[in-house]
Amino acid sequence: MTEQRLIIEMAQGVDLHGRDDTKAARRAVEQALQGVSLPIFGTLGLHRDEMRVVVHIGVPRPDAVDVAVIAGLLPYGSVEVSVERGGMDVPVDDEVHVMAVAALEVFLSKR
Numbered sequence: 001m002t003e004q005r006l007i008i009e010m011a012q013g014v015d016l017h018g019r020d021d022t023k024a025a026r027r028a029v030e031q032a033l034q035g036v037s038l039p040i041f042g043t044l045g046l047h048r049d050e051m052r053v054v055v056h057i058g059v060p061r062p063d064a065v066d067v068a069v070i071a072g073l074l075p076y077g078s079v080e081v082s083v084e085r086g087g088m089d090v091p092v093d094d095e096v097h098v099m100a101v102a103a104l105e106v107f108l109s110k111r
Helices: 020-032 067-071
Strands: 003-015 052-059 077-083 090-091 097-108
Touching: 003 020, 003 052, 020 052, 020 067, 020 097, 052 067
Parallel strands: 052 077
Antiparallel strands: 003 097, 052 097, 090 097
16 A cells, blocks of 8 residues: 655754763654644544654764664654664764754555
């Protein structure tokens, strides 16, 4: 069955002191989620678990991201998380601030 994308939402997150790519990614996803509201599900009598949520993360060290932590942030639907090299390390004095970017896509099967 073909799907249609309902939304795409993007955001960034930063870990200022721990050089933690998962924390920066989590903050990016949380920021993106704050900008999303999907009243269409209730309006059309659909169940939220019918959606497929695809999360794209860009961080300096993709292998350092705990994908299960990121997937656990999404309360509904089937969740797919992909992590690739991106984001940025910002050196500040003797620390490195880690910046992550996130894009969330929500898909629903066409009826």
